[in-house]
Amino acid sequence: LNNLSILKIGGSILTSKTGIRKEVVGEMVEEIGKALDLDDRLILIHGAGSYGHPQAKKYHLDREFNRRGMVETMEAVRELNRSIVSELNSVVDAVSFHPFNLAVTENGRIIELFDRPLKMALENGLIPVLHGDVVFDTIKRSCILSGDQLTCYLAKYFGAGRVGFASDVEGVLDRKGEVIPILTPDHLSRMASSTSDRVNVTGEMQGKVRECIIDYGISAVIFSGRDKDNLEKFFRDEPIGTKVLVDAR
Ligand SMILES: Nc1ncnc2c1ncn2[C@@H]1O[C@H](COP(=O)(O)OP(=O)(O)OP(=O)(O)O)[C@@H](O)[C@H]1O
């Protein structure tokens, strides 16, 4: 699907410690509405941010199965998802797809995903909205499926023409703190390693880049979702942030 864009919006920009950032969601929704033509297709994926990461951490969901933790994490992410989809629906026609109900992982990696309703939603001009979620895992019983992995999986599966990650940094930074404009598999070592101790169980920027380059081999753009103009530029294929470039597509 060449006319398909997949956009992942980081939970880090959609939420603050205390809740949803309504202005950010509003701006993004407006930009998405403006960017889409009739025959454009879009899948949106959002992270969990403060709706999910703290619960996952509290119950050590990255290490062990916990039924209560599973439920609480899921509830929190769904609350965020509900707000986002309802805001979206003031401008476009969007529907929630909860990964818990669609996907199964094996040791953290997607091995099954019920794609048919997603495909049919796209065919009918709806915008599917997915998110990072807790899912069942054949080995670990449950796992946290990141929005990043979902994005790359779906990009590859549907052969998306355009893949983007709107995050809270200008792009992938090198050790001097400067944005790397083009990141290829050969130059992965230029990327600065993580130093933060933030509440995040899905690997931050390193996780994102690894999903794209190593796990799925898809090209994508990583940019700041804080800069309002970036979304418009993303949909127009203008250079922004970091272009992760993988030749074999
Ligand atoms: N080399 C790097 N370049 C850019 N950011 C980096 C780098 N190393 C670590 N980071 C951290 O990665 C963060 C972005 O990843 P993070 O997972 O927090 O955001 P997200 O994926 O957009 O949000 P969420 O995981 O909530 O969906 C940055 O805020 C930064 O602190």
Ligand SMILES: [Mg+2]
């Ligand atoms: Mg992340």
